[in-house]
Amino acid sequence: MTKRAYVVNLSGEEQKKLQKICSTGKTAARSIRRAQILLWADENRNEGKLKDTEIAERLHIHTNTVHLVRKVFAEQGLQAALERKKRLTPPNPPKVTGELEAKIIALSCSEPPTGKSRWTLRLLADKAVELQYIDSLSYDTVDRILKKGELKPHLRKCWCIPPQQNAAFVAAMEDVLEVYHEPYDVNCPVICMDEKPFQLLNEVRQPIPMKPAKPLREDSEYERNGTCSIFIFTEPLVGWRHVEVRNQRTRMEWAEQVRALLDVHYPQAPKIKLVMDNLNTHSVASLYHAFDPETALRLAKRLEIHYTPKHGSWLNIAEIELSVMTRQCLGRRIPSITELSDELSAWEQSRNQIQKGVDWQFTTKDARIKLKRLYPQFKD
Template sequence: MRPISYPISLSEEERNQLTVVVSKGKASARAIRRAHILLAADKNREGGALKEREIAERLGVHPNTVYAIRKAYTEQGLDGAVKRKKRVTPPVAPKITGEVEARIIALSCSAPPEGRSRWTLHLLANRAVELQYVEGLSYETVRQVLKKNELKPHLHKCWCIPPEQNATFVAAMEDVLDVYRLPYDADCPVICMDEKPYQLLDEARQPIPMKPAQPERQDSEYVRVGTCSIFLFTDPLGSWRHVSVREQRTRIEWAEQIRELLDVHYKDAPKIRLVMDNLNTHAIASLYQAFDPQTARRLAKRIEVHYTPKHGSWLNMAEIELSVLTSQCLGRRIPSIADLTIEMSAWEQARNLSQKGVDWQFTTEDARIKLKRLYPRFKN
């Protein structure tokens, strides 16, 4: 027999609180079970309090549990008997302080060790320990620090970075941007031109066709057939483009492409505004090297050239079309110029029929704000 029975005598307010707990079911299962025990052990309930063993059988608990809850109510009150006691844990000093985090960030932004092309999470964690930033560090902690500060040392992007405070770059950039803002003029359309080298490759072994649950398998070995040059012209506002392929990229090839553009595709246009990068072959002199003086002069008089600045090829809208051509058509092995011509002609026809254009939004006003560092600074 227990020396103290801890009788329960609930007030009307306490009974109402416990009734709400058991009826609404929003509390934890532990709190609801304890509320049922207190209500059953209440001397003021209708019919009187139940015995501990009877309560235990009804609620599926041990009699010692009923006794412990009665004791908790007597010593700690209603909240102490129903609610879970809050644990008080001593504060733990963070392992990664602001100073350590700053050192890890600086380390990730530095050059990787010799023999490594980039920092990895394990490499950063090990180096931080070697430098005695901390006694021990996991790569997961390093990952969280990098993610928090939006750092990605494993990635890099190729970008044409122009020189700062360069008047030559600015002049060419604003000239091209002004051309892009002109309304469409059929008598003087804006044509963007670009070219890229392409390597012809053949299969050393025939690929194995795709099967269910198995992709097409291509042998890693291939046969080098040669190289060629792809020329692309596009009229962004007219949603037109034309691609062709030549064996070489010389002044002669460029001049022949210009004659085809003027005499075949735009034979009725008195003049065209030609936007292109400033390669050595992209010059009016190439026309005189390829044709007789009369033909060269006739073609030259119909061209208004606008060069993109050096390190500013992104200003050429033809690069956008070349990027689409590469992803949609050229991402495979093509063995010959004849096959390449057929594939690119099919791509050109489909893209022209779909009337895909370029919605160029970048203006001179945007450049003077976002690319302010490129503009020379003048002293008053």
């Protein structure tokens, strides 16, 4: 019988320490496994020592691992057998440093090369190598860097960007915000107005209905039937809105919509505060262009117009209603003005029944804090 090269003889204190490591489970799994190897390999074990092959079979490990633990225990002691071997040489420095990440981020925020509409992961990786930031770089690494910085160079978002320190913008913004902050007055309601162009499209081929595991399928070809304009009026505090479809968006259409608002929908209101964008057709002059002077003056006297600032259409609550209407009703092909009017009428009736209003929270005080950069620098 061959004699073992490395014998494990545990003292009573060492046995208790190893048993505690195995029973508590608060130590690293690697140390627990090595403690089990030493306990089963102990020559002083009451139940009898186990062969290396038996220990390896019980722990589902290789016999070489059992042999290695025996060797470390015999040569360096119990603590060395339980702990991971310390690295004698310093680890290799990371390839992706903070400096490289900063350069990649700066590169992604710069203009893309000529002939490219945007930066891609592969384009950024190749450019970093070309600029000698690093010898080689994968696009997966670039992806991790951009995600870490929450950067998305593949996305573009349309946004109203006002000029810096613009007194005209601030004056119109605070005027609209003060109107929104006023309490409800039945004799002078606040009405927001906006309009939206819409393209009429007809199906060339009948869509295939939805089936289990298959969505509705429509042909990419369609027939253009012209365009029209959608006018919307809304009273946010009441939860009322009215939608009208017209062939065009001219002074005549706007004037007719305003007369219907005053004479049909709010005939008893002495005055209406009308909030809208500052377009060329949105003026009292359009009333005189469309009607006789007496009618135009009568309508103008009942209007108190408040314009949203240029590049500040987000201040118009009617845009919120337009966004909801687009998502809920217009996400499809509609071939004619008649059908569009019917669909919008049904949407308007349904939304008015639930009296869904808009709870506007942004105030003048908030604007002076969050949009401070837009205010001109005041000097005493």
